[in-house]
Amino acid sequence: MFCPRLCSLLISTIALSACAETPNTSTPAAPTGASISQPALAEQPTAAAISFESWRDAFRVKALNAGVQATRFDQAFAGIQPDAAVIDADRSQPEFTRPVWEYLDGALSAIRVRKGQALLISNKATLDAIEQRYGVDRQALVAVWGMESSFGQFIGDKSVIRSLATLAYEGRRPQFAEDQLIAALLIIQHGDIQPQRMLGSWAGAMGQTQFIPTTYNSHAVDFDGDGRRDIWNSSADALASTAHYLQASGWQRGQPWGYEVALPSGFDYAQADPEIRKPLHEWTELGVKVPPVAVRSDDRASLLLPAGHRGPAFLVFGNFRAILKYNNSSSYALAVGLLSQRFDGKGQILGAWPRDDKPLSRSERIEMQDHLLRLGYAPGASDSIIGANTRKAIRAFQQHQGWPADGYPTHELLARLRTS
Ligand code: CA
Numbered sequence: 001m002f003c004p005r006l007c008s009l010l011i012s013t014i015a016l017s018a019c020a021e022t023p024n025t026s027t028p029a030a031p032t033g034a035s036i037s038q039p040a041l042a043e044q045p046t047a048a049a050i051s052f053e054s055w056r057d058a059f060r061v062k063a064l065n066a067g068v069q070a071t072r073f074d075q076a077f078a079g080i081q082p083d084a085a086v087i088d089a090d091r092s093q094p095e096f097t098r099p100v101w102e103y104l105d106g107a108l109s110a111i112r113v114r115k116g117q118a119l120l121i122s123n124k125a126t127l128d129a130i131e132q133r134y135g136v137d138r139q140a141l142v143a144v145w146g147m148e149s150s151f152g153q154f155i156g157d158k159s160v161i162r163s164l165a166t167l168a169y170e171g172r173r174p175q176f177a178e179d180q181l182i183a184a185l186l187i188i189q190h191g192d193i194q195p196q197r198m199l200g201s202w203a204g205a206m207g208q209t210q211f212i213p214t215t216y217n218s219h220a221v222d223f224d225g226d227g228r229r230d231i232w233n234s235s236a237d238a239l240a241s242t243a244h245y246l247q248a249s250g251w252q253r254g255q256p257w258g259y260e261v262a263l264p265s266g267f268d269y270a271q272a273d274p275e276i277r278k279p280l281h282e283w284t285e286l287g288v289k290v291p292p293v294a295v296r297s298d299d300r301a302s303l304l305l306p307a308g309h310r311g312p313a314f315l316v317f318g319n320f321r322a323i324l325k326y327n328n329s330s331s332y333a334l335a336v337g338l339l340s341q342r343f344d345g346k347g348q349i350l351g352a353w354p355r356d357d358k359p360l361s362r363s364e365r366i367e368m369q370d371h372l373l374r375l376g377y378a379p380g381a382s383d384s385i386i387g388a389n390t391r392k393a394i395r396a397f398q399q400h401q402g403w404p405a406d407g408y409p410t411h412e413l414l415a416r417l418r419t420s
Helices: 050-067 070-077 085-093 100-107 108-123 124-134 138-149 160-170 172-192 211-221 233-249 280-285 318-326 330-342 362-374 388-399 412-419
Strands: 260-262 302-304 313-317
Touching: 050 070, 050 160, 050 211, 070 160, 070 172, 085 160, 100 330, 108 138, 124 138, 124 233, 138 233, 138 302, 138 318, 138 330, 160 172, 172 211, 211 233, 211 388, 233 318, 302 318, 318 330, 362 388, 362 412, 388 412
Parallel strands: none
Antiparallel strands: 260 313, 302 313
């Protein structure tokens, strides 16, 4: 989202979005920005101790204190009961994850590229005006639009009030859901949308941008001038709201999100970490080969290895980090960046993916974390999530083995851990 949407599952780098689209493209991760991301999956849900009605009555007091009018609250909650499908989605912890190359195959499909190209032409006047006002490149806006809702085709069909009420009542992050629910009630009160037309994903991500309600309140704009911020039915409002969010996230017009690079033999793969940022010349001094046609940038870059040292390598800049604020998944940001280039016939990946190297399953990732802990490498909680601590632990073990220290979990790594 725009996740300002919420997505569902996360996986090392990939996740499926809960949002609109079907086999979607987004990944969640940390709750940042627009989107919503699912954080750790470790919290176990507990059965609600009070009835839904008791929870609603207590929440009503909080909502009124936050400025929601009583009549608005009661109208929005009329007939609302918890949605079991929302709870199922919230508690789902899928065993298997799509590899990043399969995720990209879906995200960058020929159909999506063609549709985006056509929309760049048919929306030219609107995009001219948005680019002028917000300084965000149109290809990136249309790419986000395609990723979030297939250009407005899949915006979710669940009542946002019902979904968020369900999550606030018995979800894994009740406080977060309550905050979103109050924001949603204030949107209705503002007159932007009728409660019954406020539709979104199970996680409360709304409209063509899949904004969560708090992101909507901070960044949605009325660009077509009809007096309402309508990210559901107005593509001009949706695209401008996306631009406003990316602008606030530090987007630099005309700068690259990143590009594929070649690494020299003997490269120290421990340099490939999102926390390590260097000016371009420092990367080239380390032997990183930049494509001759690449736009030069003074921005600091990180080295991204989406599938470990056996797969393609990318240098990623500030605009990549701006996309991550939309949806904190490197696979998502990579897909947006590449899709924005595919509209112009560019963005092809030259390096080969290690397609024989399937991602570890959830239980295998947990087993790997348990072994790393047993061996003294401090991977953090055994929660299946490959975060900074787990990556660091993997690198340390890889270095001890004399292997490339890319921090990437593989079956070979798990097999070695089992016998260590
Ligand atoms: Ca409008």
